[in-house]
Amino acid sequence: MSAVSEFLSHLKTLSIVFFTLLLLEIIILIRSVTGLSSKPDKRQISTTQYLKVIEEKNPTTRYTRRLTAEAAECRVCLSEFEEGEKIRDLQCKHTFHKDCLDRWLQQGWATCPLCRTKVLPDDVVDNYHRMQNQVEYDGSDEEVIFLLSALHGYSSHRFF
Ligand SMILES: [Zn+2]
Ligand SMILES: [Zn+2]
Incomplete structure (x- = not known):
């Protein structure tokens, strides 16, 4: 029983x-x-949407030695680009690893890590951080x- x-x-x-x-x-x-x-609510941008805007403005490409004569390094992580790595070329002609740049841009500086050229429109960055600040x-x-x-x-x- x-x-x-x-x-x-x-x-x-x-x-x-x-x-x-x-x-x-x-x-x-x-x-x-x-x-x-x-x-989508224009005042709220999720990380996914934010990364999408980054991608739209600075499409991911693959690094190839053939295109760049001199050895280039990512100035975020200070390591040389390897053949075939995912990179982003910014409009200011600076190049970074895709992941390094995305992390950088998510931390609140929507500017080129080297020359401080704006990478994203201010309102996008503002909205993203407003979203992030809304506690969980x-x-x-x-x-x-x-x-x-x-x-x-x-x-x-x-x-x-
Ligand atoms: Zn890097
Ligand atoms: Zn730059």
Whole structure:
């Protein structure tokens, strides 16, 4: 008898976990659908959108020795470019690793690390940082995904 009730209570917990997961996945689905259909709020720029603007303004290219005569180095990480590495050429003709520059631009300086030429329009940078300063509330998707993975981890650990 006790084994049966224990089983039933496990079943109950399991179904609660299951429905919570289902609900969260529905929320994410709805979010992704509405996110696509609704116009992006101009005052809020997520990291993804910010990186997209960077990409639009300064498309990623691959470094090839053949194009540049002298050895060039990324002045952010101070290492020489390797053949085929992802780089960005800025309008000021300075070149950096894609990742180095993206990290730099996300830290609040939307200017060339070398000559301080503006890389992005001021309003884009302002909006991005306003978004970043809004403390984690605002039900970011990362939060939901974290909760989801925690639940997944919990349920698999506990029951399966
Ligand atoms: Zn670099
Ligand atoms: Zn520059």
